[in-house]
Amino acid sequence: MLKITNPANGQTIAELPDDDAAAIAAKYRAARAAQPGWAATPLAQRLAAIRRFREGIVRDLDKLAAVLTSEVGKPIRQSRNELAGLLGRIDFFLAETEKTLAPRDVFDESGMRERISHEPLGVIANISAWNYPYFVGANVFVPALLTGNSVLYKPSEFATLTGLEIGNLLHASGVSQDVFQVIVGAGAAGSALLAQPIDGVFFTGSYATGSKIAQAVGPRMIKLQLELGGKDPVYVCDDVDVAAAAASTADGAMYNTGQSCCSVERIYVHEKIHDAFVAAFVNEVKGYRIGDPTSEDSYIGPLTRAPQLEVLADQVADALARGAKLLTGGKRIEQPGNWFEPTVFANVNHTMKLMRDESFGPIIGIQKVAGDDEAVRLMNDTEYGLTAAVYSNDRARAERLLAQVNAGSVYWNCCDRVSPRLPWSGLGHSGIGLTLSTYGIETFTRPKAWHLRSA
Secondary structure (H helix, E strand, O other): OEEEEOOOOOOEEEEEOOOOHHHHHHHHHHHHHHHHHHHHOOHHHHHHHHHHHHHHHHHOHHHHHHHHHHHHOOOHHHHHHHHHHHHHHHHHHHHHHHHHHOOEEEEEEOOEEEEEEEEEOOEEEEEOOOOOHHHHHHHHHHHHHHOOOEEEEEOOHHHHHHHHHHHHHHHHOOOOOOOEEEOOOOHHHHHHHHOOOOOEEEEEOOHHHHHHHHHHHHHHOOEEEEEOOOOEEEEEOOOOOHHHHHHHHHHHHHHHHHOOOOOEEEEEEEOOOHHHHHHHHHHHHHOOOEOOOOOOOOOEOOOOOOHHHHHHHHHHHHHHHOOOEEEEOOOEOOOOOOOEOOEEEEOOOOOOHHHOOOOOOOEEEEEEEOOHHHHHHHHOOOOEEOEEEEEOOOHHHHHHHHOOOOOOEEEEOOOOOOOOOOOEEOEEOOEEOEEOOOHHHHOOEEEEEEEEEOO
């Protein structure tokens, strides 16, 4: 049985039978048998099914948000924000899929025509994440279904109830239970899923798990896409509105209790404004309300995973031992559930775990830098490469700096942002492959090259 626990109070809210290896193999066989028929279904009908899914999200938004908050601890307003934000992503896929899949003639001369078409991969495994299960999951299963694939969808064990809600909505919208299968379970279920003869694996999670998946399926030469972690940096230049930059970056660091893939995880500030920025940043963080995630005015909720409390405590201890200055927070909140104080350090450096290892919680280090060159060097001093931001009133300066930063997404005067129109990708330990944009539609297909000579 899989036990579902409310991270806000430690209470069990559900116990579900999990799928064993035999059940997962049966779900794979059903998905394999159903996939050709789904691929042959006119695209207009597949689009209509996803439109009905969107309508279901709108209709049930409050209920779905409450379920999400109950199992991951996300403050209720942020749960509703995730669902509302999902609608724009669905709209993008609905608007762009037909054009993206249309065959293209790329050459036609002297009786020889060359064409590119797109075919579905087949049966894919979508092993999804708990921190944004609607965003992260839909980045995969919506375009996968629209392009004619069947999907074996394994939600994180920490967002299983949400995963089942997604399945129910899709099935009610006209996607058959065989075409979209929800797999319930933890690590063992994930391993059993990977053992099936699937045609692609799309995983979102940690670098450690992603590297194990790569080792397991690499020799099979199937499509592998890994959206992994980040240690996302921000550089605040000396020409900014200090209060505005502090408010924006504090939100980027602490939103969703710091449990976002692209949360701000380290900040570098020009020495000319460092002290003023730190004061404004700490004041902003101290104003965040910590409380019951079902309350409308709570901004900081519990951590979803209890083991992360020890990770944060270790980073705090390491930073203090190496000379960092604790400005606020720094410890677990002693009450039922997985609570940790929003924590800000100054006087940090790259010998500290806080500035090198992914935190995935409400903790941040702010480091003083002498200028742009030092900031870029430190931003690139990482194994990750997901996002990076520069705050400056000078666009040319910011773009020059961002061009030197190794990251899949870069931001000027903003952070912690994802757009369906732009590809979402990373470098190094942040993963391989991409979702979103028209490239994130094509990724669920195999391009076929046609060489057509007239008689």
